[in-house]
Amino acid sequence: MSYEGFAYIYDHLMEDVPYDGWVDFLRTHGERYGNGGNRVLDIACGTGEISLKLIESGYDVTGVDLSSDMLMVAREKAERRGVALPLFNQDMAALDGLGSYDVVTIFCDSLNYLETEENVKDTFKSVHAHLEQDGVFLFDVHSLFxxxxxxxxxxxxxxxxxxxxxxxxxxxxxxxxxxxxxxxxxxxxxxxxxxxxxxxxxxxTYPVERYCAWLKEAGFIVKEITADYRDGSPTEDSERIFFTCVKNTEA
Known part of the structure; x- marks a missing residue:
């Protein structure tokens, strides 16, 4: 999806979204399972709000999004704040030539915008190809509930x-x-x-078990599945499911 005119009003509508929750999730789970590096690829970065917060927290961030309009807004925000935020206009299911990273994220239920199972599988493979060995892949999706x-x-x-x-x-x-x-x-x-x-x-979206099977197929080890920005397993009425995965060194 392109978001078109929506890109220019997105930040106004998202003022109350808990971006800090995703930043804290990356920090805690990155430290818990990561390789110690700070290079982050923020896929579906949108207008760059999470990317910029991560940069302010000391991470070296690159942003990717399918929407050129969203990236234009992100670029303007980065320039206003005087920070370097490399941005690329690519499809998450077909990332190419972006190098390798210590952490790759797909936050804000962006994975749920993929239309087919094959798109999700291709995205997992694409992420795997852009992660360092023992790199961490973090993402969230809407629950079935x-x-x-x-x-x-x-x-x-x-x-x-x-x-x-x-x-x-x-x-x-x-x-x-x-x-x-x-x-x-x-x-x-x-x-x-x-x-x-x-x-x-x-x-x-899909059942948790389906995501886990596709992650394993792509070469990931699922370390934790949590919900709603908190530790602990999802319940029947959890709304947002978080996955913490590590690139399998034997894959």
Missing amino acids: KMDEIFMESSFTLTDEEVSYIWESFKGEYPHSVEHELTFFVRQEATGLYERVEELHKQR
Whole structure:
């Protein structure tokens, strides 16, 4: 997906998202299982918010995203803050020529935007090829519970002076998938009038066991599976599942 016009209002809508939770997750699990290096490849980096927070925490970060609009916003933010953030416009399922890293991340349920099982498998293989031996792969996905119970046939609204939206979710084409129809009304600074922006976002998730099988097939050892930014195994009503994996030195 490209995010198109959505890229320019994304940060405003995501102000309350717990980015620090992902940064803390990387720090604790990277130290627990990593090789001691600090080179991070932040896949699906979006507008760069997590990448920039990681740089401020002392990591050497490279960002990748499929959306050129998102990368443009990320580049502008990095320039304003005076930090170096290399950015590449690539598909996570077909990364090429980016070197090797100590940690690779796919946060903010970005993996759920991949449409097919083959896309997920190819992404895991692509990540494996860009990790140092004993490197750590960290990612999160929506749980079956969140996809099937919370999102399904739900509506969410926000009324704000700058941006308002209507967000409606419907059952998708595949099992455990959902389609989000988003209609935004964005205030134009020059005129004070509101511009209407429409987006269709599709997400799909899988049982934990399927992810584990694909990770093993790609050459990873799954070290931990946790939920909702906390230690401890997922429960039936967990909403966000976190995976901590290490590149198998024997693969």
